[in-house]
Amino acid sequence: DVKVTQSSRYLVKRTGEKVFLECVQDMDHENMFWYRQDPGLGLRLIYFSYDVKMKEKGDIPEGYSVSREKKERFSLILESASTNQTSMYLCASRGQGSSEQYFGPGTRLTVT
Amino acid sequence: QKEVEQNSGPLSVPEGAIASLNCTYSDRVSQSFFWYRQYSGKSPELIMSIYSNGDKEDGRFTAQLNKASQYVSLLIRDSQPSDSATYLCAVIGGGGNKLTFGTGTQLKVEL
Numbered sequence: 001d002v003k004v005t006q007s008s009r010y011l012v013k014r015t016g017e018k019v020f021l022e023c024v025q026d027m028d029h030e031n032m033f034w035y036r037q038d039p040g041l042g043l044r045l046i047y048f049s050y051d052v053k054m055k056e057k058g059d060i061p062e063g064y065s066v067s068r069e070k071k072e073r074f075s076l077i078l079e080s081a082s083t084n085q086t087s088m089y090l091c092a093s094r095g096q097g098s099s100e101q102y103f104g105p106g107t108r109l110t111v112t
Numbered sequence: 113q114k115e116v117e118q119n120s121g122p123l124s125v126p127e128g129a130i131a132s133l134n135c136t137y138s139d140r141v142s143q144s145f146f147w148y149r150q151y152s153g154k155s156p157e158l159i160m161s162i163y164s165n166g167d168k169e170d171g172r173f174t175a176q177l178n179k180a181s182q183y184v185s186l187l188i189r190d191s192q193p194s195d196s197a198t199y200l201c202a203v204i205g206g207g208g209n210k211l212t213f214g215t216g217t218q219l220k221v222e223l
Contacts, residue, residue, distance in 0.1 A: 041215070042215035042216060043200070045210060048210065099161065100161055101202075101211055102158060103156050106154070106155045
């Protein structure tokens with residue numbers, strides 16, 4: 001079974017703090033993704049990576065950056081957290097040549 | 113026009129009935145289609161994938177795809193209260209690498 005893990009289930013941060021969200025997958029998948037999910041807006045893609053050290057902007061990259069130094073790990077960074085970044089953050093991975101994408105458990109981030 | 117559209121619901125069905133969830137998409141060259149189930153407070157779980165026109169069955173679930181009408185549906189037979197969740201339709205478009213999600217349909221199965 002594919003296993004995608006995220007470093008925290010719940011996180012509370014203050015406005016202006018730098019926030020790191022970590023995601024690890026154990027299936028040697030090439031593709032990894034970061035989404036945020038908000039009521040009424042659905043899942044929106046922030047960034048994705050198709051290989052180590054490679055990254056592509058998704059639909060809403062503003063205010064975020066990412067890092068992929070190792071194949072199994074994909075980090076989402078909020079350089080200076082703001083209240084409008086309060087959301088559920090979901091990481092996903094997918095193997096090369098496969099269309100099926102698997103999600104981690106999510107991190108519910110609250111910025112106060 | 114949204115790329116992937118779903119009725120937000122809630123769709124209420126009695127226990128034992130067939131639940132029918134529908135999704136339309138705008139990119140004519142989309143090739144891969146998925147249904148995810150998401151329980152409240154949890155992450156999406158892949159339950160069905162379909163790639164060619166017609167029906168695909170897996171247990172109580174049937175996915176149906178009609179590329180000419182740009183329409184994909186999910187049927188849940190013998191609905192159970194444990195099926196109560198939000199169902200997300202997702203599509204990989206002609207560009208190839210990114211999943212685009214609908215906003216989901218909330219299903220409630222009532223005793």
